[in-house]
Amino acid sequence: EAGVTQSPTHLIKTRGQQATLRCSPISGHTSVYWYQQALGLGLQFLLWYDEGEERNRGNFPPRFSGRQFPNYSSELNVNALELEDSALYLCASSFVTGGDTQYFGPGTRLTVL
């Protein structure tokens, strides 16, 4: 069974640009979660999608947004990139929404220059 996949593996952008990160959940999983992990910091919850709807978002500015497609894959968009947005962005999926076990993808390393 294929795990959660994320693309691209690495992404280099300059300040002010936009970044788009993609995630495909495990087959059969309908919930997708996005987290940010900055160097030396813990996991910070970004967004939660289920059945195409945004269920909740963490304490991040509106320039962090995303969506979930009918096939349950998801996209995270970060507009007006700032240097401090440099981090590992992790996507996780679960079979049942909310409290079920979350399985993580390998992450996308975003570097903002």
Next chain:
Amino acid sequence: DAKTTQPTSMDCAEGRAANLPCNHSTISGNEYVYWYRQIHSQGPQYIIHGLKNNETNEMASLIITEDRKSSTLILPHATLRDTAVYYCIVRGSGAGSYQLTFGKGTKLSVIP
């Protein structure tokens, strides 16, 4: 979700069992104990979880004390590839427990 306490670091000889402790004295009756690990700069990997009874899967065993205030993750035959940061978390099972919060975890170093 209840808070957890883990040692900062541990060493284990290759081939020996690695026993990673976790204290969660404020755990409530419907909260599960979860273990994840993260190898440097990779996504966290789910290992195992349990509520009351001991659990075992192909990766590890989870021993939860009878009062549920602490638990131990056991890797039966540690290899160099098990070197990682191990996170113990406590969380409920309802929709309100959607957000995972990792503490500092235990950095396990497997020594040849």
